[in-house]
Amino acid sequence: MHHTGDEWAANGPCPEFPASLQNVGRRSFLSGLATFLLVAGEACRTAVQPDPDFTLVLIDQTWIDNALQDWRDQELKQFTKETGIRVKLLPAPEGAEPLAAWRSFLESGAKIPDVYGVDVIWPGILAENLLDLRALVPASEIAMHFPELIANNTVNGKMVALPCLIDVGLLYYRTDLLRQYGYRTPPQTWRELETMARQIQAGERAKGQKDFWGFLWEGASSESLSCNALEWQVSEGGGPIIENNAVTVNNPDTARAWERALRWVGTISPPGVVFYKEWDAYNIWRAGQAAFMRNWAPPNSGELVQGSLTKDQFGIASLPGGRARVAATVGGRGYAISRHSLHPREASLLVRFLCRRDTQLNRCLKIGKAPTIPELYNDPKILADSYFSTILKTYRQDKVSRPSTETGRKYPALSRAYFMAVHEVLARKRPVAAALADLQNELMQITGMEATAPGARSGRQGRSAIFPVEPPCDKDQKMA
Numbered sequence: 001m002h003h004t005g006d007e008w009a010a011n012g013p014c015p016e017f018p019a020s021l022q023n024v025g026r027r028s029f030l031s032g033l034a035t036f037l038l039v040a041g042e043a044c045r046t047a048v049q050p051d052p053d054f055t056l057v058l059i060d061q062t063w064i065d066n067a068l069q070d071w072r073d074q075e076l077k078q079f080t081k082e083t084g085i086r087v088k089l090l091p092a093p094e095g096a097e098p099l100a101a102w103r104s105f106l107e108s109g110a111k112i113p114d115v116y117g118v119d120v121i122w123p124g125i126l127a128e129n130l131l132d133l134r135a136l137v138p139a140s141e142i143a144m145h146f147p148e149l150i151a152n153n154t155v156n157g158k159m160v161a162l163p164c165l166i167d168v169g170l171l172y173y174r175t176d177l178l179r180q181y182g183y184r185t186p187p188q189t190w191r192e193l194e195t196m197a198r199q200i201q202a203g204e205r206a207k208g209q210k211d212f213w214g215f216l217w218e219g220a221s222s223e224s225l226s227c228n229a230l231e232w233q234v235s236e237g238g239g240p241i242i243e244n245n246a247v248t249v250n251n252p253d254t255a256r257a258w259e260r261a262l263r264w265v266g267t268i269s270p271p272g273v274v275f276y277k278e279w280d281a282y283n284i285w286r287a288g289q290a291a292f293m294r295n296w297a298p299p300n301s302g303e304l305v306q307g308s309l310t311k312d313q314f315g316i317a318s319l320p321g322g323r324a325r326v327a328a329t330v331g332g333r334g335y336a337i338s339r340h341s342l343h344p345r346e347a348s349l350l351v352r353f354l355c356r357r358d359t360q361l362n363r364c365l366k367i368g369k370a371p372t373i374p375e376l377y378n379d380p381k382i383l384a385d386s387y388f389s390t391i392l393k394t395y396r397q398d399k400v401s402r403p404s405t406e407t408g409r410k411y412p413a414l415s416r417a418y419f420m421a422v423h424e425v426l427a428r429k430r431p432v433a434a435a436l437a438d439l440q441n442e443l444m445q446i447t448g449m450e451a452t453a454p455g456a457r458s459g460r461q462g463r464s465a466i467f468p469v470e471p472p473c474d475k476d477q478k479m480a
Helices: 026-043 066-083 098-108 123-129 147-152 175-180 190-206 223-236 252-264 271-275 278-286 301-305 344-355 357-367 374-378 386-398 404-426 432-447
Strands: 055-059 086-090 115-119 162-168 170-174 213-216 241-243 246-248 290-295 314-317 328-337
Touching (some): 066 086, 066 344, 123 404, 162 344, 162 357, 162 386, 170 175, 170 386, 190 213, 190 252, 190 290, 213 278, 223 252, 223 328, 241 404, 246 432, 252 404, 252 432, 314 386, 328 344, 328 386, 344 357, 357 374, 404 432
Parallel strands (some): 055 086, 213 290
Antiparallel strands (some): 115 328, 162 328, 170 290, 241 246
Protein backbone atom coordinates (compact mmCIF):
# COMPACT_ATOMS: atom_id res chain seq x y z
CA MET A 1 0.00 0.00 0.00
CA HIS A 2 1.05 3.57 -0.56
CA HIS A 3 1.95 5.56 2.52
CA THR A 4 2.03 9.34 2.29
CA GLY A 5 4.18 9.94 5.34
CA ASP A 6 1.96 12.80 6.51
CA GLU A 7 2.93 13.90 9.99
CA TRP A 8 1.88 16.45 12.53
CA ALA A 9 3.88 19.67 12.41
CA ALA A 10 5.88 20.48 15.50
CA ASN A 11 5.88 24.25 15.34
CA GLY A 12 3.57 25.00 18.22
CA PRO A 13 2.14 23.75 21.49
CA CYS A 14 -0.81 22.04 19.72
CA PRO A 15 -0.62 19.56 16.82
CA GLU A 16 -1.56 20.97 13.43
CA PHE A 17 -4.17 19.43 11.18
CA PRO A 18 -2.59 16.50 9.27
CA ALA A 19 -1.65 17.21 5.69
CA SER A 20 -3.46 14.04 4.64
CA LEU A 21 -6.78 15.76 5.35
CA GLN A 22 -6.02 18.89 3.36
CA ASN A 23 -6.97 16.96 0.23
CA VAL A 24 -10.68 16.52 0.90
CA GLY A 25 -13.24 17.24 -1.81
CA ARG A 26 -15.43 20.33 -2.09
CA ARG A 27 -18.39 18.89 -0.20
CA SER A 28 -16.14 17.50 2.50
CA PHE A 29 -14.12 20.68 2.95
CA LEU A 30 -16.45 22.56 5.28
CA SER A 31 -16.91 19.43 7.32
CA GLY A 32 -13.16 18.98 7.49
CA LEU A 33 -12.63 22.61 8.40
CA ALA A 34 -15.14 22.41 11.23
CA THR A 35 -13.39 19.30 12.47
CA PHE A 36 -10.06 21.11 12.31
CA LEU A 37 -11.38 23.70 14.75
CA LEU A 38 -12.56 20.86 16.95
CA VAL A 39 -9.17 19.13 16.65
CA ALA A 40 -7.28 22.25 17.60
CA GLY A 41 -9.43 22.88 20.65
CA GLU A 42 -9.59 19.27 21.79
CA ALA A 43 -5.89 18.60 21.39
CA CYS A 44 -5.02 21.55 23.64
CA ARG A 45 -7.25 20.43 26.51
CA THR A 46 -5.81 18.35 29.30
CA ALA A 47 -7.24 15.00 30.28
CA VAL A 48 -7.86 16.18 33.85
CA GLN A 49 -10.31 18.90 32.79
CA PRO A 50 -12.66 17.29 30.26
CA ASP A 51 -15.55 19.29 28.87
CA PRO A 52 -18.74 17.58 29.99
CA ASP A 53 -20.44 18.75 26.79
CA PHE A 54 -17.97 17.01 24.46
CA THR A 55 -18.37 15.62 20.95
CA LEU A 56 -17.02 12.24 19.89
CA VAL A 57 -15.17 12.23 16.58
CA LEU A 58 -15.59 9.28 14.21
CA ILE A 59 -13.54 8.74 11.05
CA ASP A 60 -14.64 6.12 8.57
CA GLN A 61 -13.68 4.82 5.14
CA THR A 62 -16.29 3.54 2.78
CA TRP A 63 -17.93 4.10 -0.58
CA ILE A 64 -19.81 7.25 0.43
CA ASP A 65 -22.62 8.50 -1.81
CA ASN A 66 -25.69 10.56 -0.97
CA ALA A 67 -27.86 7.61 0.04
CA LEU A 68 -25.21 6.03 2.26
CA GLN A 69 -24.24 9.38 3.78
CA ASP A 70 -27.88 10.10 4.62
CA TRP A 71 -28.21 6.69 6.26
CA ARG A 72 -25.04 7.22 8.30
CA ASP A 73 -26.37 10.58 9.48
CA GLN A 74 -29.58 8.88 10.61
CA GLU A 75 -27.62 6.27 12.57
CA LEU A 76 -25.55 8.90 14.37
CA LYS A 77 -28.65 10.96 15.18
CA GLN A 78 -30.25 7.87 16.69
CA PHE A 79 -27.13 7.27 18.81
CA THR A 80 -27.26 10.86 20.07
CA LYS A 81 -30.96 10.48 20.84
CA GLU A 82 -30.28 7.36 22.91
CA THR A 83 -27.17 8.55 24.75
CA GLY A 84 -27.09 12.35 24.57
CA ILE A 85 -23.57 12.10 23.07
CA ARG A 86 -22.96 14.12 19.93
CA VAL A 87 -20.84 12.64 17.12
CA LYS A 88 -18.84 14.43 14.46
CA LEU A 89 -18.15 12.37 11.32
CA LEU A 90 -14.75 13.28 9.94
CA PRO A 91 -14.48 12.81 6.16
CA ALA A 92 -11.90 10.33 4.95
CA PRO A 93 -9.19 12.04 2.88
CA GLU A 94 -9.56 11.99 -0.87
CA GLY A 95 -6.45 11.47 -2.96
CA ALA A 96 -4.58 9.49 -0.29
CA GLU A 97 -4.79 5.95 1.01
CA PRO A 98 -6.98 6.02 4.16
CA LEU A 99 -4.56 3.75 6.00
CA ALA A 100 -1.82 6.37 5.72
CA ALA A 101 -4.10 8.99 7.28
CA TRP A 102 -5.20 6.60 10.05
CA ARG A 103 -1.58 5.83 10.91
CA SER A 104 -0.72 9.53 10.87
CA PHE A 105 -3.41 10.25 13.45
CA LEU A 106 -2.69 7.31 15.70
CA GLU A 107 1.09 7.33 15.62
CA SER A 108 1.16 11.06 16.37
CA GLY A 109 -0.80 10.48 19.58
CA ALA A 110 -3.73 12.64 18.41
CA LYS A 111 -6.55 12.70 20.96
CA ILE A 112 -9.10 12.62 18.16
CA PRO A 113 -10.58 10.93 16.24
CA ASP A 114 -11.90 8.80 19.10
CA VAL A 115 -13.39 6.04 16.94
CA TYR A 116 -11.92 4.64 13.72
CA GLY A 117 -13.59 2.61 11.02
CA VAL A 118 -11.03 -0.09 10.22
CA ASP A 119 -10.72 -2.38 7.24
CA VAL A 120 -10.56 -6.11 7.86
CA ILE A 121 -6.82 -6.12 7.03
CA TRP A 122 -5.86 -3.25 9.37
CA PRO A 123 -6.03 -4.64 12.96
CA GLY A 124 -2.49 -6.04 12.91
CA ILE A 125 -1.14 -2.80 11.43
CA LEU A 126 -2.85 -0.40 13.85
CA ALA A 127 -3.16 -2.55 17.00
CA GLU A 128 -0.39 -0.80 18.93
CA ASN A 129 -2.45 2.39 19.13
CA LEU A 130 -5.89 0.85 19.66
CA LEU A 131 -7.63 -0.12 22.89
CA ASP A 132 -8.52 -3.67 23.90
CA LEU A 133 -12.30 -3.72 23.52
CA ARG A 134 -12.75 -6.74 25.77
CA ALA A 135 -12.53 -4.35 28.71
CA LEU A 136 -15.24 -2.11 27.22
CA VAL A 137 -17.67 -4.41 25.38
CA PRO A 138 -19.66 -7.15 27.17
CA ALA A 139 -18.57 -10.67 26.29
CA SER A 140 -22.13 -11.54 25.22
CA GLU A 141 -22.02 -8.86 22.52
CA ILE A 142 -18.64 -10.04 21.24
CA ALA A 143 -19.85 -13.64 21.08
CA MET A 144 -22.69 -12.70 18.70
CA HIS A 145 -20.30 -12.13 15.77
CA PHE A 146 -18.69 -14.65 13.42
CA PRO A 147 -15.86 -16.08 15.57
CA GLU A 148 -13.32 -15.90 12.74
CA LEU A 149 -13.91 -12.13 12.49
CA ILE A 150 -13.26 -11.75 16.21
CA ALA A 151 -10.08 -13.82 15.77
CA ASN A 152 -9.04 -11.60 12.85
CA ASN A 153 -9.50 -8.51 15.01
CA THR A 154 -7.53 -9.95 17.93
CA VAL A 155 -3.81 -9.11 17.96
CA ASN A 156 -1.51 -10.52 20.65
CA GLY A 157 -4.53 -11.20 22.84
CA LYS A 158 -6.09 -7.74 22.35
CA MET A 159 -9.42 -7.49 20.55
CA VAL A 160 -8.88 -4.14 18.86
CA ALA A 161 -11.99 -3.86 16.66
CA LEU A 162 -15.62 -4.98 16.71
CA PRO A 163 -17.01 -6.14 13.32
CA CYS A 164 -19.85 -4.23 11.67
CA LEU A 165 -20.13 -5.69 8.15
CA ILE A 166 -18.66 -8.39 5.94
CA ASP A 167 -17.88 -8.34 2.25
CA VAL A 168 -16.69 -10.94 -0.24
CA GLY A 169 -15.60 -10.98 -3.84
CA LEU A 170 -18.63 -11.72 -6.04
CA LEU A 171 -19.46 -12.34 -9.69
CA TYR A 172 -22.04 -10.01 -11.25
CA TYR A 173 -23.68 -11.41 -14.36
CA ARG A 174 -26.28 -10.26 -16.87
CA THR A 175 -29.26 -12.55 -16.45
CA ASP A 176 -30.96 -11.14 -19.55
CA LEU A 177 -27.92 -11.75 -21.75
CA LEU A 178 -27.31 -15.25 -20.39
CA ARG A 179 -30.88 -16.18 -21.30
CA GLN A 180 -30.56 -14.54 -24.69
CA TYR A 181 -27.40 -16.50 -25.51
CA GLY A 182 -28.77 -19.78 -24.20
CA TYR A 183 -27.13 -20.16 -20.77
CA ARG A 184 -29.08 -21.37 -17.75
CA THR A 185 -26.60 -20.51 -15.02
CA PRO A 186 -23.61 -18.23 -14.45
CA PRO A 187 -20.18 -19.78 -15.11
CA GLN A 188 -18.94 -22.31 -12.57
CA THR A 189 -15.29 -22.23 -13.67
CA TRP A 190 -12.92 -19.65 -15.11
CA ARG A 191 -12.88 -21.64 -18.35
CA GLU A 192 -16.63 -21.36 -18.62
CA LEU A 193 -16.48 -17.63 -17.91
CA GLU A 194 -13.98 -17.10 -20.73
CA THR A 195 -16.15 -19.01 -23.20
CA MET A 196 -19.37 -17.27 -22.23
CA ALA A 197 -17.76 -13.83 -22.11
CA ARG A 198 -16.30 -14.23 -25.60
CA GLN A 199 -19.62 -15.33 -27.08
CA ILE A 200 -21.73 -12.62 -25.47
CA GLN A 201 -19.14 -9.93 -26.24
CA ALA A 202 -19.01 -10.91 -29.91
CA GLY A 203 -22.80 -11.03 -30.15
CA GLU A 204 -23.34 -7.63 -28.56
CA ARG A 205 -20.66 -5.99 -30.68
CA ALA A 206 -22.26 -7.45 -33.78
CA LYS A 207 -25.42 -5.60 -32.74
CA GLY A 208 -23.52 -2.31 -32.71
CA GLN A 209 -22.26 -2.09 -29.10
CA LYS A 210 -18.62 -1.59 -30.04
CA ASP A 211 -17.59 -0.78 -26.44
CA PHE A 212 -19.17 -3.89 -24.93
CA TRP A 213 -16.83 -6.20 -22.96
CA GLY A 214 -17.10 -9.71 -21.61
CA PHE A 215 -15.53 -9.35 -18.16
CA LEU A 216 -14.61 -6.45 -15.87
CA TRP A 217 -12.40 -6.61 -12.78
CA GLU A 218 -9.97 -4.48 -10.79
CA GLY A 219 -6.46 -4.52 -12.27
CA ALA A 220 -4.98 -1.25 -11.01
CA SER A 221 -1.70 -1.47 -9.13
CA SER A 222 -3.37 -1.35 -5.71
CA GLU A 223 -4.86 -3.43 -2.91
CA SER A 224 -7.77 -4.09 -5.27
CA LEU A 225 -5.46 -6.15 -7.47
CA SER A 226 -4.11 -8.07 -4.47
CA CYS A 227 -7.69 -9.18 -3.76
CA ASN A 228 -8.34 -10.28 -7.35
CA ALA A 229 -5.00 -12.02 -7.81
CA LEU A 230 -5.34 -13.85 -4.48
CA GLU A 231 -8.64 -15.30 -5.74
CA TRP A 232 -7.04 -16.43 -9.00
CA GLN A 233 -4.05 -17.96 -7.20
CA VAL A 234 -5.98 -19.82 -4.51
CA SER A 235 -8.67 -21.08 -6.87
CA GLU A 236 -5.99 -22.63 -9.08
CA GLY A 237 -4.25 -24.29 -6.12
CA GLY A 238 -1.31 -21.90 -5.71
CA GLY A 239 -1.85 -21.28 -1.99
CA PRO A 240 -2.83 -18.13 -0.05
CA ILE A 241 0.55 -16.26 -0.38
CA ILE A 242 1.49 -17.18 3.21
CA GLU A 243 0.70 -20.75 4.29
CA ASN A 244 1.96 -22.63 7.33
CA ASN A 245 4.32 -19.76 8.11
CA ALA A 246 5.96 -19.97 4.68
CA VAL A 247 5.77 -18.00 1.42
CA THR A 248 3.93 -19.70 -1.44
CA VAL A 249 3.75 -17.84 -4.75
CA ASN A 250 6.40 -19.25 -7.10
CA ASN A 251 4.70 -22.44 -8.22
CA PRO A 252 3.08 -23.79 -11.42
CA ASP A 253 -0.47 -23.25 -10.13
CA THR A 254 0.05 -19.54 -9.46
CA ALA A 255 1.83 -19.18 -12.81
CA ARG A 256 -1.14 -20.75 -14.58
CA ALA A 257 -3.56 -18.40 -12.79
CA TRP A 258 -1.56 -15.29 -13.74
CA GLU A 259 -1.21 -16.42 -17.35
CA ARG A 260 -4.95 -16.91 -17.57
CA ALA A 261 -5.62 -13.37 -16.31
CA LEU A 262 -3.05 -12.03 -18.77
CA ARG A 263 -5.06 -13.61 -21.61
CA TRP A 264 -8.11 -11.63 -20.57
CA VAL A 265 -6.50 -8.20 -21.04
CA GLY A 266 -7.50 -6.83 -24.43
CA THR A 267 -9.60 -9.88 -25.34
CA ILE A 268 -12.59 -10.25 -22.98
CA SER A 269 -11.46 -7.39 -20.72
CA PRO A 270 -10.62 -3.82 -21.80
CA PRO A 271 -6.92 -2.96 -22.22
CA GLY A 272 -7.51 -0.27 -19.60
CA VAL A 273 -8.61 -2.82 -17.00
CA VAL A 274 -5.04 -2.66 -15.67
CA PHE A 275 -5.94 0.82 -14.37
CA TYR A 276 -9.39 -0.03 -12.95
CA LYS A 277 -10.31 0.11 -9.29
CA GLU A 278 -13.72 -0.84 -7.91
CA TRP A 279 -15.62 2.26 -9.00
CA ASP A 280 -14.12 2.22 -12.50
CA ALA A 281 -15.38 -1.30 -13.13
CA TYR A 282 -18.69 -0.63 -11.40
CA ASN A 283 -19.54 2.46 -13.45
CA ILE A 284 -18.95 0.62 -16.74
CA TRP A 285 -20.97 -2.31 -15.46
CA ARG A 286 -24.02 -0.35 -14.40
CA ALA A 287 -23.98 1.45 -17.75
CA GLY A 288 -24.73 -1.95 -19.29
CA GLN A 289 -21.39 -2.33 -21.07
CA ALA A 290 -20.28 -5.76 -19.81
CA ALA A 291 -21.55 -9.33 -19.41
CA PHE A 292 -19.68 -10.16 -16.18
CA MET A 293 -17.88 -8.28 -13.42
CA ARG A 294 -15.90 -9.23 -10.33
CA ASN A 295 -16.51 -6.76 -7.52
CA TRP A 296 -17.57 -6.44 -3.92
CA ALA A 297 -21.19 -6.12 -2.84
CA PRO A 298 -22.84 -3.02 -4.33
CA PRO A 299 -22.19 0.29 -2.54
CA ASN A 300 -25.81 0.27 -1.35
CA SER A 301 -29.12 -1.21 -2.40
CA GLY A 302 -30.19 1.99 -4.14
CA GLU A 303 -27.16 1.74 -6.41
CA LEU A 304 -28.45 -1.59 -7.71
CA VAL A 305 -30.96 0.18 -9.94
CA GLN A 306 -29.00 3.28 -11.00
CA GLY A 307 -27.63 3.56 -14.50
CA SER A 308 -29.04 1.76 -17.52
CA LEU A 309 -29.42 -1.62 -15.77
CA THR A 310 -32.44 -2.65 -13.74
CA LYS A 311 -32.62 -5.31 -11.04
CA ASP A 312 -34.17 -7.92 -13.31
CA GLN A 313 -31.25 -7.66 -15.75
CA PHE A 314 -28.52 -9.00 -13.51
CA GLY A 315 -27.69 -11.21 -10.56
CA ILE A 316 -24.78 -12.03 -8.29
CA ALA A 317 -23.13 -15.40 -7.71
CA SER A 318 -20.02 -16.98 -6.27
CA LEU A 319 -16.90 -16.43 -8.33
CA PRO A 320 -15.89 -19.13 -10.81
CA GLY A 321 -13.61 -21.91 -9.61
CA GLY A 322 -10.22 -23.01 -10.85
CA ARG A 323 -8.61 -26.44 -10.69
CA ALA A 324 -8.63 -26.47 -6.88
CA ARG A 325 -11.66 -24.59 -5.58
CA VAL A 326 -13.71 -21.41 -5.56
CA ALA A 327 -11.95 -18.57 -3.73
CA ALA A 328 -13.49 -15.25 -2.66
CA THR A 329 -11.39 -12.67 -0.84
CA VAL A 330 -12.90 -11.53 2.47
CA GLY A 331 -13.47 -7.84 3.00
CA GLY A 332 -15.37 -5.94 5.61
CA ARG A 333 -15.02 -3.39 8.36
CA GLY A 334 -15.22 -2.87 12.08
CA TYR A 335 -14.82 -0.07 14.59
CA ALA A 336 -11.91 0.58 16.94
CA ILE A 337 -11.06 3.09 19.66
CA SER A 338 -7.85 5.10 19.78
CA ARG A 339 -5.80 4.49 22.91
CA HIS A 340 -5.22 8.26 22.93
CA SER A 341 -8.94 9.11 23.15
CA LEU A 342 -9.96 11.17 26.18
CA HIS A 343 -13.38 9.49 26.19
CA PRO A 344 -12.89 5.73 25.79
CA ARG A 345 -16.05 4.66 27.61
CA GLU A 346 -18.25 7.01 25.63
CA ALA A 347 -16.47 5.89 22.47
CA SER A 348 -17.22 2.27 23.37
CA LEU A 349 -20.93 3.13 23.47
CA LEU A 350 -20.67 4.35 19.89
CA VAL A 351 -18.78 1.24 18.76
CA ARG A 352 -21.33 -1.02 20.43
CA PHE A 353 -24.20 0.92 18.84
CA LEU A 354 -22.73 0.76 15.31
CA CYS A 355 -22.11 -2.99 15.61
CA ARG A 356 -25.11 -4.15 17.59
CA ARG A 357 -27.86 -6.43 16.31
CA ASP A 358 -30.66 -3.95 15.54
CA THR A 359 -28.30 -1.45 13.89
CA GLN A 360 -26.87 -4.14 11.63
CA LEU A 361 -30.34 -5.46 10.79
CA ASN A 362 -31.60 -2.01 9.80
CA ARG A 363 -28.45 -1.34 7.78
CA CYS A 364 -28.88 -4.69 6.07
CA LEU A 365 -32.54 -4.14 5.16
CA LYS A 366 -32.22 -0.49 4.16
CA ILE A 367 -28.91 -0.28 2.29
CA GLY A 368 -27.93 -3.91 1.74
CA LYS A 369 -24.89 -4.25 4.01
CA ALA A 370 -24.20 -7.86 5.03
CA PRO A 371 -24.15 -8.35 8.83
CA THR A 372 -21.42 -9.94 10.93
CA ILE A 373 -23.90 -11.59 13.29
CA PRO A 374 -24.78 -15.11 12.02
CA GLU A 375 -28.14 -15.18 13.74
CA LEU A 376 -29.35 -12.25 11.62
CA TYR A 377 -29.25 -14.39 8.49
CA ASN A 378 -32.18 -16.33 9.98
CA ASP A 379 -34.37 -13.23 10.00
CA PRO A 380 -37.36 -13.86 7.68
CA LYS A 381 -36.76 -10.65 5.70
CA ILE A 382 -33.13 -11.53 5.08
CA LEU A 383 -33.96 -15.16 4.31
CA ALA A 384 -36.33 -13.96 1.61
CA ASP A 385 -33.56 -12.13 -0.23
CA SER A 386 -31.30 -14.35 -2.34
CA TYR A 387 -28.73 -11.57 -2.37
CA PHE A 388 -27.87 -12.22 1.29
CA SER A 389 -28.00 -16.00 0.98
CA THR A 390 -25.41 -15.75 -1.81
CA ILE A 391 -23.13 -13.61 0.35
CA LEU A 392 -23.51 -15.96 3.33
CA LYS A 393 -22.86 -19.06 1.23
CA THR A 394 -19.82 -17.47 -0.37
CA TYR A 395 -18.48 -16.34 2.98
CA ARG A 396 -18.94 -19.71 4.64
CA GLN A 397 -17.75 -21.93 1.80
CA ASP A 398 -15.39 -19.94 -0.40
CA LYS A 399 -13.71 -17.28 1.72
CA VAL A 400 -9.97 -16.71 1.60
CA SER A 401 -8.21 -14.13 3.75
CA ARG A 402 -5.30 -11.93 2.85
CA PRO A 403 -2.29 -12.72 5.07
CA SER A 404 -2.62 -9.62 7.22
CA THR A 405 -2.97 -11.58 10.47
CA GLU A 406 0.21 -13.57 9.79
CA THR A 407 2.26 -10.53 8.77
CA GLY A 408 0.84 -7.70 10.90
CA ARG A 409 2.63 -4.40 10.29
CA LYS A 410 4.52 -6.00 7.40
CA TYR A 411 1.34 -6.59 5.43
CA PRO A 412 1.33 -3.26 3.50
CA ALA A 413 4.83 -3.99 2.18
CA LEU A 414 3.87 -7.57 1.32
CA SER A 415 0.71 -6.53 -0.50
CA ARG A 416 2.50 -3.78 -2.39
CA ALA A 417 5.18 -6.20 -3.60
CA TYR A 418 2.47 -8.69 -4.60
CA PHE A 419 0.20 -6.35 -6.56
CA MET A 420 3.14 -4.64 -8.27
CA ALA A 421 4.47 -8.00 -9.47
CA VAL A 422 1.05 -9.03 -10.78
CA HIS A 423 0.58 -5.66 -12.44
CA GLU A 424 3.90 -5.87 -14.27
CA VAL A 425 2.75 -9.18 -15.74
CA LEU A 426 -0.69 -7.85 -16.73
CA ALA A 427 0.90 -4.77 -18.31
CA ARG A 428 3.23 -7.10 -20.27
CA LYS A 429 6.32 -5.58 -18.72
CA ARG A 430 7.65 -8.86 -17.31
CA PRO A 431 7.14 -12.56 -18.06
CA VAL A 432 5.27 -14.59 -15.48
CA ALA A 433 8.15 -16.89 -14.51
CA ALA A 434 10.61 -14.06 -13.80
CA ALA A 435 8.03 -12.02 -11.90
CA LEU A 436 7.10 -14.96 -9.65
CA ALA A 437 10.71 -15.89 -8.90
CA ASP A 438 11.58 -12.33 -7.90
CA LEU A 439 8.35 -11.94 -5.93
CA GLN A 440 9.04 -15.08 -3.92
CA ASN A 441 12.47 -13.75 -2.91
CA GLU A 442 11.08 -10.30 -2.10
CA LEU A 443 8.32 -11.70 0.11
CA MET A 444 10.81 -13.89 1.94
CA GLN A 445 12.89 -10.78 2.68
CA ILE A 446 9.85 -8.77 3.82
CA THR A 447 8.44 -11.46 6.10
CA GLY A 448 11.58 -13.30 7.19
CA MET A 449 9.84 -16.54 6.22
CA GLU A 450 11.13 -19.38 4.06
CA ALA A 451 9.48 -20.64 0.89
CA THR A 452 7.01 -23.52 1.00
CA ALA A 453 8.70 -26.81 0.20
CA PRO A 454 7.55 -28.42 -3.07
CA GLY A 455 4.55 -30.66 -2.49
CA ALA A 456 3.83 -29.16 0.94
CA ARG A 457 1.00 -26.88 -0.20
CA SER A 458 -2.59 -27.68 0.67
CA GLY A 459 -4.13 -25.49 -2.01
CA ARG A 460 -6.06 -28.24 -3.78
CA GLN A 461 -8.64 -28.45 -1.05
CA GLY A 462 -12.11 -26.98 -0.85
CA ARG A 463 -15.58 -27.64 -2.13
CA SER A 464 -14.61 -27.32 -5.81
CA ALA A 465 -12.00 -30.05 -5.66
CA ILE A 466 -14.43 -32.13 -7.76
CA PHE A 467 -12.95 -30.23 -10.73
CA PRO A 468 -9.45 -31.76 -11.03
CA VAL A 469 -9.43 -30.28 -14.53
CA GLU A 470 -11.59 -27.38 -15.65
CA PRO A 471 -14.29 -28.70 -17.95
CA PRO A 472 -14.96 -26.80 -21.13
CA CYS A 473 -18.11 -24.74 -21.48
CA ASP A 474 -20.29 -27.01 -23.63
CA LYS A 475 -23.89 -27.71 -24.46
CA ASP A 476 -24.69 -28.99 -20.98
CA GLN A 477 -24.21 -25.47 -19.68
CA LYS A 478 -26.71 -24.10 -22.17
CA MET A 479 -30.46 -24.13 -22.22
CA ALA A 480 -32.08 -27.10 -23.85
